[in-house]
Amino acid sequence: MSKRIDVKDLNVYYGDFLAVEDVTINIEAKSVTAFIGPSGCGKSTFLRTLNRMHEVLPGARVEGEVLLDGDNLYGAGVDPVTVRSQIGMVFQRPNPFPTMSIRDNVLAGVKLNNKKISKGEADVLVERSLKGANLWNEVKDRLDKPGSGLSGGQQQRLCIARAIAVEPQVILMDEPCSALDPISTLAIEDLINELKDQYTVVIVTHNMQQAARVSDRTAFFNIAGTGKPGKLIEVGDTHTIFSNPTQKATEDYVSGRFG
């Protein structure tokens, strides 16, 4: 249940503004790839192009190819809804649906698409997804309570459970821990480590230690200055990027001499 992503010569525009320029990157299946870089360098924007979520923003468009196991996401006739059902996403701020219970939040991907599911199957799916998100033990006695009653870290794990309940190939995470405390962050990082056994995980983070802890490969993005497009500077094994990068900019950034 995981596929690789190959990006070729991707440019991302907001209207006429070139936000991310010429990214070519290979994201391995069943691994964790981290995107690091300063604010505004286009990490999140690029991440959103991997499941066409950028199209929600008015005026956003791309040039180039994103191949999911060889199939171009931007090919003619590709429905973004199909893409998103295969490539899930977890956002910066936990966003469980406030009108739904914990159980319904997990089942949201199924129920909102009006797929028929028996109660027994639903119970199995809820338990499997919540266990997959390391949340089962904390919420199993209150599945019918609203998801918004959970703590921030629990809400974020609920969102991850919701994402894996639709059984995607790839999970994109956009700074999933930046709104959480260290304990919750640890829980999510442990979870990411487990998720990579089954899924391809791509994570954007501001926290270099986090990238070093959870990822197998790291991509460093940078921006030359305000109004310039963001660029992919370097991508490689996490160990290499942090200990022996080939680019001066990468070394400056990971060693804290940036700016």
Add this chain to the structure above:
Amino acid sequence: MTSTLTPVRSKRSALTKGQLPKYAPYVVLAAALVVGAAILALVGFNAFGWAIVSAILFAVVLVSWSAAVEGARKAKDKLATCLVVGSFLVALLPLVSVIWTVLVNGVPGLLTPGFLGTSMNGVTGVYDNKAVEEGAPVLGGIYHALLGTLQITLLATIISVPVGLLTAIYLVEYGHDGRLARAITFFVDVMTGIPSIVAGLFAAAFFFAVVGPGTKTGAVAAVALSVLMIPVVVRSSEEMLKIVPNELREAAYALGVRKWRTIVKVVIPTAISGIASGVTLAIARVIGETAPILVTAGFATSINSNVFGGWMASLPTFIYTQILNPTSPANPDPSSQRAWGAALVLIILVMILNLGARLIARVFAPKTGR
């Protein structure tokens, strides 16, 4: 030993020095009322003047006392408090007065046997004359008008809610602030301001042209009312849909949910409490409209339960005709009693709708808690 434990009563804390005692406003109020009554007694007493003079005296004395003891900042604070409370009382005055008047005049009508259950069919001036001259019970009631009001308003709601809600969904979810969306917003704003009689004339003229001259039915009135309702529904629904966080839409999209399903299953349920109370308030806004119903549904004295055929009575037009053309021109009292009773029923209806809006908002509100 006792001296260290006994709290020192007589000495005031240094922190509370230079404050007016807590009872100061009450003392000033009592004094102002007494002095106010004395002043008014000189020029001829009346309650309204007494209240005004006392209020002015109260504000002046309290503020100057505070200025002398507490300093300028506290005095300004007291002045502002006086102004705010005074404005509140002034704003409340007409409301209380209206409710009181309608209650006093309306209760006898409402308590008349058969008031809610009978129509004015066959009730002529003869019976009203008898009621006044011989003390016979006042006959006739508002059943036909109540039925008419409920039916016309219900039909207007059935027309307005889908149109208004779908317009709001277009504006928020699909309009992207484009030219069409801005044009719609502009015309909705214009519609909010059109006088209700114009809406009535529009509906009347429209049905005269389409169905035939002289078409006056409950349905025509419902169309006129929906012209007034739609902009209110659009506006309130639009505001409610706008405050649904974008993150929820994105969360649904990221699960591979289509846009229309996201709107139907995520956005609207999240906003439903606000939308529902907005709709209820829109209903409350049009249920008392008189002019548009007068020119579109006419007025009837008998029960008509078919909104699509024949003239129809409604509470506002019932009140209007009972006051303007009493059933017995010689003895208008029974008519005015019925009119006040109908007014009371109308106010109760609006109040129920407002309470209903609150209830709906609470029932549908997203649940929190653990």
